[in-house]
Amino acid sequence: xSLPEPEATPFALIEAWRSGNEAxxxxxxxxxxxxxxxxxxxxxxxxxxxxxxxEAFFRAFRRIGSFRGEAGFRAWLLVxxxxxxxxxxxxxxxRRVLPLEGREQDEAQEHELLERLEEGVKxxxxxxxxxxxxxxxxxxxxEAIAGALETSVGAARVHYHHAVKRLKQILK
Amino acid sequence: xxxxxxxxxxxxxxxxxxxxEVDPExxxxxxxxxxxxxxxxxxxxxxxxxxxxxxxxxxxxxxGLYVARSGPDRPVGQVLVPVPVVLDELAAAxxxxxxxxxxxxxxxxxxxxASLHDLSERQLERLLENMxx
Numbered sequence: 001x002s003l004p005e006p007e008a009t010p011f012a013l014i015e016a017w018r019s020g021n022e023a024x025x026x027x028x029x030x031x032x033x034x035x036x037x038x039x040x041x042x043x044x045x046x047x048x049x050x051x052x053x054x055e056a057f058f059r060a061f062r063r064i065g066s067f068r069g070e071a072g073f074r075a076w077l078l079v080x081x082x083x084x085x086x087x088x089x090x091x092x093x094x095r096r097v098l099p100l101e102g103r104e105q106d107e108a109q110e111h112e113l114l115e116r117l118e119e120g121v122k123x124x125x126x127x128x129x130x131x132x133x134x135x136x137x138x139x140x141x142x143e144a145i146a147g148a149l150e151t152s153v154g155a156a157r158v159h160y161h162h163a164v165k166r167l168k169q170i171l172k
Numbered sequence: 173x174x175x176x177x178x179x180x181x182x183x184x185x186x187x188x189x190x191x192x193e194v195d196p197e198x199x200x201x202x203x204x205x206x207x208x209x210x211x212x213x214x215x216x217x218x219x220x221x222x223x224x225x226x227x228x229x230x231x232x233x234x235x236g237l238y239v240a241r242s243g244p245d246r247p248v249g250q251v252l253v254p255v256p257v258v259l260d261e262l263a264a265a266x267x268x269x270x271x272x273x274x275x276x277x278x279x280x281x282x283x284x285x286a287s288l289h290d291l292s293e294r295q296l297e298r299l300l301e302n303m304x305x
Contacts, residue, residue: 019221025207026200033196041187053194057203113174117182136183164176171174 003027010073014064029057032077035138039078042133044122045085052088056081071147075140079148082130113171120170124163131156132163235295 004013004027016024037053045052060067060080067076121129127149134145135156142160146153 022204022208025204029200029203030196033194033199034191037194038187038191041190043187049190050194050199053199054202054206057199058206061203061207114182114185117179118186121186132183133186136180137186139184164179167179168174168176171179 011069014067014073017061018064025061028073032074033057035074036077036081039133039138040081040085042118042121042137043082043085043129045088048088052081052084055088056084059084072140072144074138075134075144075148078134078138079130116171117167120167123170124166127151128159128163128166131159132167135160 004016004021004024008016008024008027010028013024013028017028033053036056037049040052040056041049056077060077063080067073071079121132124132130149131145134140134148135142140148142153142156146156149156151159
């Protein structure tokens with residue numbers, strides 16, 4: 001089994017994986033693990049972040065045939081991760097997903113503003129939160145965000161604008 | 173009052189510390205291991221490229237038959253060996269069985285075109301009509 005080229009595109013890696021090349025799948029996971037984990041953490045994923053990241057990748061590979069590339073692989077993956085987080089919360093129901101007390105201690109050295117921003121992001125409506133994180137945290141273009149979230153570019157811009165406005169009010 | 177640029181400067185750091193605790197190598201190992209355990213065995217004839225090649229071979233053979241059987245001494249458009257199948261849905265073994273069942277003899281092989289490009293527009297049209305039944 002040949003190792004994928006370092007500069008191989010997501011499409012090339014996906015095609016290699018579908019042809020049975022496990023190294024291609026490994027490379028895809030390596031490239032996107034930290035971005036996915038950061039995104040899910042900012043959305044409030046709890047102590048099971050590792051498991052959630054793995055579940056998101058697993059779901060992505062299982063439905064890799066539906067990836068068309070309009071939004072880019074990372075945006076597509078992040079939305080799958082977001083849905084996995086929703087499912088986890090649904091299953092957990094009343095169980096608290098965020099052990100805030102413990103995390104506050106862990107994050108004592110973090111900048112105060114960053115902590116407040118994290119809490120602010122969690123207060124945003126889901127669509128505003130996703131658009132804000134995909135744009136501001138992940139640095140994705142509005143076109144990719146709109147494709148991944150199945151909305152229009154204009155709507156994505158409006159959600160971002162409202163998210164920023166609301167966060168500024170929370171943080172002032 | 174926090175400015176937009178301050179907010180956008182902070183945002184990339186959201187979740188970074190916790191993301192740093194997730195090991196990409198361990199994640200890759202776990203994900204690929206789970207995929208491997210749940211992935212069905214893929215036979216070579218199930219691979220898209222192999223299936224396309226076999227399907228193309230059958231199509232070209234059928235085209236050759238069409239050309240051979242619609243010569244001056246036969247009614248135009250009559251295909252004696254129809255290919256009433258969705259090629260992409262067949263396994264290689266099934267395609268081989270179909271090929272074996274074709275009544276192919278010497279003269280036909282001589283007339284098999286190099287590709288579908290060797291067929292006239294009319295011949296191609298009639299071939300597709302017959303294949304669609």
